[in-house]
Amino acid sequence: MKIKHIVLASTMIVSFSTFAQKDELKVLKKIYGKEAPKPDEVVEYKSNLSKLESLATEEADKIAAGYYKSMLPLVEIKSFGTAITPAQKALIVTPKKVDEIEKGLNAALEFEKRTGKKVYTDDILAKINIYKPELINYAIALGEQKRDKDASDVLYSLYKLDTKDHDKLFYAASLSVNAKDYDTALMYYNELKKINYTGETTLFYAFNKTSKQEDPFNSKTERDLFIKSGTHEKPRDEKTPSKRGEIFKNIALILVEKGRIEEAKSAVSEARMANPKDTSLILTEADLYLKVNDFETYSKLVNEALANDPNNVDLVYNLGVVAGNAQKVADAEKYYRRALEINPNYFNANLNLAELYLRLDEKFVNEMNKLGTSEKDNKRYEVLKAEREKNFKILLPYLEKAYELQPDNEAAKKTLMSVYNALEMTDKYKALKAKN
Structure with a gap:
């Protein structure tokens, strides 16, 4: 009998814990669903979240706790209503909080994808679409404040929430360079390299008959609708240049900064082999050799680039600088004069x-x-x-x-x-x- 009592007592404890977790989840779900929770409800939300975190033992409960924890900033913001000030929002939404949001939401998405049971997935995807523009603006604001590391972290979190949005990873890498966080930048650039990111896009424009100016459009389909309606004419497409050269250039420069010269050469050489006619990559390799004062190889590569783009005034000018530094005055004069033929100004x-x-x-x-x-x-x-x-x-x-x-x-x-x-x-x- 004593053994049975012990087992029964243990069962009661487990059952009590399970019911408690269900109660916490009900409270969290109820408050989370409110348009404008009251301040005391925010306190209640935090209290139940803390209880759930300490009681959760099953993976599903831990995922639920992580999800509601990641949504805490949203609950706090909603509690202020439309009267919330930027200063108040800045205290709630921080780069660290954005990171926690990303990790909590992605953990829930991955769990539900693995188990095949959708509980939070639809809400998460909807929230990402709703709040992504606001978080992008937050990252821009951080960048304007010269908080490059924080801006990079926010953009990387956004990328992790939508790994198809490769542009966010590219700009996160660029901001890491600005912040001199070279290890992080190198990690991001290597990821961009791995996914073969180019950043090439097509921009769509059409002439507005009323304003007499060109308007940009989000897609060709959208532009075609306006042209069909008669408000616009003269459609024009514009392709943005590849960012691959910049990516490999920055990988190389970071490796040079770290004294890993041979790795830098190898990285650029690998890119050149895959894209031998890519002028941006030729220039990336040239910049690398200029960085290590190998002027002979630099000049050879620049001349190779000029074969593809003979009127690139910057390249011609740079050859003049290299020749001048090498005391090859006649060559320097030739290149400077050629640069001025291309652009007298x-x-x-x-x-x-x-x-x-x-x-x-x-x-x-x-x-x-x-x-x-x-x-x-x-x-x-x-x-x-x-x-x-x-x-x-x-x-x-x-x-x-x-x-x-x-x-x-x-x-x-x-x-x-x-x-x-x-x-x-x-x-x-x-x-x-x-x-x-």
């Missing part, structure tokens, strides 16, 4: 071409200073003076153009004043000096 090409000619000035000045006062030296002095002035006059238009493009650039302004002074262009020198 390219500030750096104008300034650097002027600087290239200014290098000759040191040679003139050094020789002039070594001359004596003999008749022969005086004649040589006049020759050098004339050559120096000729050199100044060659570079002057480029320097003036650079100053015109960026009048606040101190290097351009001071150098231009010096050249005016050397050429005895007094009026221009004084006018420019007066602007300081």
Whole structure:
């Protein structure tokens, strides 16, 4: 009899615990379902949630506790009604809370998918669709506050709630780079690489007959409806460029930052093998070799990219910089002049071409200073003076153009004043000096 009493007592305890959990769940479900729970009901919700967490032993009960815990911020927000302020909401919704929401909801979704019993799935999917735009705005706001790590965490949570939304993972990675959280960024970029993310999309536009401006549309179907109705015309599609180059570039740069140079080269090489004609990847590999000061390989790769895109002014200019740094003045001049043929308003090409000619000035000045006062030296002095002035006059238009493009650039302004002074262009020198 004693054994039976012990078993019966144990059974009663288990039964009591089960009934208690059911009671807690009923309370949580009731309060959660209210449009505007009262403050005391929020307290009751938290109390029953705490009880359920301590009593739950079965997996289903633990999942339920996790679900209602993840929904606590929503219950708190609803309790304020429409009078809730941004400051109050900021105390409730934090990056950590968003992470808890993601983990609680995904645990419930995975459990119900595995067991085949839908209890919370439909509500979860509906809530994600409703509140996703608000959480995106929250992430944007965090980014504007320079809280890049928090913004990245929120976007990653959103990605985990909808793993088809690869854009959120891409921007989470970018924000991690901004936050100098390179380990996290590398993990996200490797995931993007694994899923073969490109970020390429098609944007749809049409001309609004009333506003006389182009309007964007969410899809071709939506745009076609407006064109059919007669309000719009002149449909136009625009493809956004691939982000693969940026992804591999950042993987490589992070690996370089960590001193893992060979891994960086391997990562880019692997991408190039899969996409040999992808200009963005050629440039990514070029940037890597520039980073490690391998200028020969860099120039080779940039020329390869230029074969695909001969009018890429940035590439042409960069070849000029590499040649200039290697003291290959003739090559540098050729590339800077080519860059200015493509874009005459390219500030750096104008300034650097002027600087290239200014290098000759040191040679003139050094020789002039070594001359004596003999008749022969005086004649040589006049020759050098004339050559120096000729050199100044060659570079002057480029320097003036650079100053015109960026009048606040101190290097351009001071150098231009010096050249005016050397050429005895007094009026221009004084006018420019007066602007300081």
